Amino acid sequence: MTKDKIPTDQLITNIISGIEEVKGNKITILDLREIENTVCDYFIVCEGSSNTQVNAIVGSVQKIVSKTLKDKPWHIEGTENAEWILMDYVNVVVHVFQKHIREYYDIESLWGDAKITKIETSY
Numbered sequence: 099m100t101k102d103k104i105p106t107d108q109l110i111t112n113i114i115s116g117i118e119e120v121k122g123n124k125i126t127i128l129d130l131r132e133i134e135n136t137v138c139d140y141f142i143v144c145e146g147s148s149n150t151q152v153n154a155i156v157g158s159v160q161k162i163v164s165k166t167l168k169d170k171p172w173h174i175e176g177t178e179n180a181e182w183i184l185m186d187y188v189n190v191v192v193h194v195f196q197k198h199i200r201e202y203y204d205i206e207s208l209w210g211d212a213k214i215t216k217i218e219t220s221y
Contacts, residue, residue, distance in 0.1 A: 104167050106139060109190050112166050114217060116159030117144050120151065122194070125217035128209050139189045141209065145200050149180035155194045156183050163187070 110127065117125055128141040146152040156174070163169050169187070176183040181199045185192040193205060206214065 116162040119158045120154040122155045127215040128212040152180040
């Protein structure tokens, strides 16, 4: 299945499920569609408390998206040290950070013009 045949809202829902499955924290969706010259439509940002949890979040997202939508990321980078892993699903890019790295780069502020949605987690 090609990327343009998967509705973006389904992709986002499955990505969020993958993050929540392994208790990823502080999930935020940045809607970039109204901003000119962006590389994608959405960023999904979350954090894990360790290298192990960051890797687990990425693995969980890949598993759920693959199983449910038969899709896989076009590109993944950052798995070597697992402080900031980027998963590129073309129109949705997922950023999985360790807390201190997320605070340092603060990409939510860099994209301050984006419409930001915070996902409340129940754990």
